[in-house]
Amino acid sequence: MIAERRRQLVMGTFDAERFWRDPKLAKLPSIPDPGMEHVVLAMDELLFPFCSAGDQLITRYRMNDCHIAYLRDIGFAFDSNQADLEVLEGGSASRIANLFDLVTVTKRIEGIDRQLLEGAQLSPFAVIPGVDRVAAEYGLHANFPAADTVRHVNSKLFSAELNRRLGYMSDSRTVYSSEELLAEGLALLQHGTFLIKDEFGVSGKGNLLIESETILRRIASYLEEQGKRGKEVRFIIEPFLHKELDFSCQFYIEEDGTYRLIAVQQLRNAHFAYLGSFTADAALLDMLRDAGYFDQMKQVARELYNAGYYGDVCVDSMLLQGGRIVPVVEVNARRSMSLIKHHIDLYLERHSATGSMTHATVHFAHDCSFEQLLAAFEREGILYTPDRAMGVLPLSANTLFINKMISKSRGERNKAVKGRLYFSIVSRQGDDEPLLAQTRAVLEGLSFRVVG
Numbered sequence: 001m002i003a004e005r006r007r008q009l010v011m012g013t014f015d016a017e018r019f020w021r022d023p024k025l026a027k028l029p030s031i032p033d034p035g036m037e038h039v040v041l042a043m044d045e046l047l048f049p050f051c052s053a054g055d056q057l058i059t060r061y062r063m064n065d066c067h068i069a070y071l072r073d074i075g076f077a078f079d080s081n082q083a084d085l086e087v088l089e090g091g092s093a094s095r096i097a098n099l100f101d102l103v104t105v106t107k108r109i110e111g112i113d114r115q116l117l118e119g120a121q122l123s124p125f126a127v128i129p130g131v132d133r134v135a136a137e138y139g140l141h142a143n144f145p146a147a148d149t150v151r152h153v154n155s156k157l158f159s160a161e162l163n164r165r166l167g168y169m170s171d172s173r174t175v176y177s178s179e180e181l182l183a184e185g186l187a188l189l190q191h192g193t194f195l196i197k198d199e200f201g202v203s204g205k206g207n208l209l210i211e212s213e214t215i216l217r218r219i220a221s222y223l224e225e226q227g228k229r230g231k232e233v234r235f236i237i238e239p240f241l242h243k244e245l246d247f248s249c250q251f252y253i254e255e256d257g258t259y260r261l262i263a264v265q266q267l268r269n270a271h272f273a274y275l276g277s278f279t280a281d282a283a284l285l286d287m288l289r290d291a292g293y294f295d296q297m298k299q300v301a302r303e304l305y306n307a308g309y310y311g312d313v314c315v316d317s318m319l320l321q322g323g324r325i326v327p328v329v330e331v332n333a334r335r336s337m338s339l340i341k342h343h344i345d346l347y348l349e350r351h352s353a354t355g356s357m358t359h360a361t362v363h364f365a366h367d368c369s370f371e372q373l374l375a376a377f378e379r380e381g382i383l384y385t386p387d388r389a390m391g392v393l394p395l396s397a398n399t400l401f402i403n404k405m406i407s408k409s410r411g412e413r414n415k416a417v418k419g420r421l422y423f424s425i426v427s428r429q430g431d432d433e434p435l436l437a438q439t440r441a442v443l444e445g446l447s448f449r450v451v452g
Contacts, residue, residue, distance in 0.1 A: 009117055009140055010050050010078075011058040012125020013098045014043040016334060017200040019128040020151040026223050026231040028198055028208050035403050035418035042398035044099060046422060047125060049343035050335075051078035056117065058109060060085050060099050061405075064397035066371040074385055074393075075347065081109045088409045100130030104137050114138065126150070126334035127311075143255065149308040150333055155199050156236050158307075159330045166299055168327050172197075172238035178224040184237055185216045197236040209240060241326065243318045247280060248338045249297050253310040259301040261294065263345075265338040277341045278356045288325070293317075296327045309333050344393070344424050351386045355393065355424040356432055360439065362400070362448040365416040370397040373421075376442045382435060384426050392439050393424040419448075 013019070015037075044059045048071060051057050057080045068080065085102040103109065122140040124131050127150040135142035144150075152158060163170035175181040181196070188194040189210070196219065198206030210216050223233050250262040264280040280288075288294065300315060314336035316329040341357040348355050377383035377392055384391030403417035423439065425432045440450050 005052075006141060007120040008051065008055040008123040009058065009120050009138070010047050010055060010123045011099055011103070011134075012044055012047055012335070013100070013128060014046075014125060015040050015202070016126035016128050017154070017202045017206075019098055020154055021198075021200040022232075024230075024232050025199065026226040026233045028196060028201075028206060028219070028235070029222055030205060036420075038402045038406060039399045039418070039420050042402040043396070043422075044125070045396050045398050046337075046340055047335075048076060048078055049340055049347065050123060051076070053077035054079075056080065056120070058085075058099070058103060059398070060102065061088070061398050061402065064370045064401075066369070066374060067394065067397035070374060070394070075350075083109075085109075088405050098128060098130055100124075100128065100134045104130060104133045144311055145309050153304055153307050153309045153331060153333045156197055156201070156330055157199055157234075159328055160236055162300065162303055162331065163328050166296070166303070166328075168296070169324070170238075170328075172236050174234065174236055177233050178220045178227055181223065181233070181235065181237065182216065182220040185210060185220070186213065188237065188239060189213060189216065191239065193240040195238055195240055197238070199234060199236070241318065242321045243326075244321050244323075245284075245319050247284065247317055247319065248336070249293075249315045249317060250336065250339050250342060251297060251301060251313050251315075253301050253305050253313060255310050257302070257305045257310070259298050261297070262339070263342045264288065265341060277338050277358075279345060279354070284319075287319075291325050293325060293327055300328060300331065304331070304333060312336070312339060314338055340395075341424075344395070348424075348426060353389065353426050355426040357395070357422070357424050358436070359420050359422045360443060361418065361420045361451045362443060363416055363418055363451060364404070364448045365414055366447050367404075367413075368446050368448070370394075370401070373400075373442075373446065376446055377439075380438055380442055382438050382442075384424070388426075390427045390435065392435060393426055394421065395424060396420075396422040 041060055045063050048057055055078050057078050059080060061084045062082055063080050085106060118139045120140055122131065122135045122142050124144065127144050127147050129147050131147065132142060134140065157174060160170060160172045160174065173184060175184055185194065193209055193211045196208045196210060201207050208219065227233055246267040247264060249264050252260040252262060254260065264285060265277045266280045266284060267277055297315060301313065304313060312335045314332040316332065318326040318329055320326060344355055344357060374383060382391050384393040400419040400421045403419060407415045407417050425435050427435055443450055
């Protein structure tokens with residue numbers, strides 16, 4: 001007898017690392033980007049591919065009605081909240097409270113029948129503090145490890161130690177003071193450039209490439225000043241590796257420790273900024289198989305399980321120039337953008353199609369609606385529908401307009417803002433460039449300035 005599928009309450013905060021990071025730790029220098037912070041807050045709408053009919057998706061800001069209608073028209077079925085969980089102000093509160101805190105405080109989610117949630121499975125993007133309180137408040141089934149365990153295995157310190165323990169190629173070391181950073185860094189510079197990595201850095205943040213002694217001394221001095229104010233210095237340093245390509249492996253660890261391989265995604269860059277995630281081709285998969293890479297992923301899964309973790313995992317890996325494979329760059333013990341892309345793939349497979357996932361970052365000051373954007377794609381004949389072999393499948397709307405909505409809430413109607421559109425390019429394998437060019441042309445035709 002097949003057990004009935006449990007309904008899901010899908011939700012999550014994409015900047016999970018911010019809630020795992022110890023506030024007592026010193027930080028590397030960075031340039032604040034409030035506009036991109038707001039985009040990240042709105043990225044929870046990208047979780048809709050994890051939903052099936054009867055599932056509920058909770059997002060910080062209610063999803064765009066036109067976007068939901070489009071997604072339902074092409075076959076995605078889910079319910080979502082009909083009101084924002086916080087005021088559209090972009091103030092300090094939005095950078096402090098995570099989505100689970102907001103849901104716990106609200107105790108009522110507009111558009112979601114609380115009775116339907118009873119006994120449903122809470123399905124988070126990542127396990128962060130507050131997840132257990134949401135499960136208790138709404139009577140949800142919580143099948144995930146403790147937040148402290150998840151925090152531990154997501155640290156780059158854990159990844160570095162994992163590499164050493166399993167005997168994988170790793171020249172990383174941990175420094176615990178500005179003086180140690182300076183001494184170790186000077187030694188590394190004699191052999192080339194090197195990276196300083198924050199314990200919970202993500203998506204390019206928290207990583208610094210050190211190319212000269214002058215830069216190194218400035219960073220050491222910057223961290224020394226934080227140390228004087230009581231901050232703890234703790235960073236990973238490692239030689240900069242010249243890579244041929246980035247790729248990632250997604251797998252799942254069952255509660256009993258069983259390992260289940262999901263997919264390997266290949267990353268590519270081009271003139272249109274980050275071009276996207278692509279299902280790894282046969283040549284790469286054969287190379288990885290011959291090199292014992294998948295056996296290594298099983299070893300990683302076993303180590304994670306022994307540390308108390310089970311659930312979704314995305315391991316970032318690299319192929320270096322010269323052909324050497326770095327199996328573990330870092331471990332992401334959570335869901336990932338690549339896993340979202342995989343679930344879009346599963347949807348497209350039902351319609352005999354394939355796709356890649358990417359985004360376009362734009363600046364704009366004018367008013368434009370998502371309905372106008374869809375209409376423009378349709379006029380060009382490139383809006384994806386199941387009866388078309390090729391097209392653009394928009395995956396987000398709030399990420400594009402969140403900063404405009406915040407600007408309007410502050411009475412700043414004509415202020416130039418940043419936005420980001422996530423989308424999937426549905427095309428013949430390796431034939432994305434024409435659709436990417438058409439997508440850019442549509443955005444520019446609507447007076448969006450595409451960055452990159």
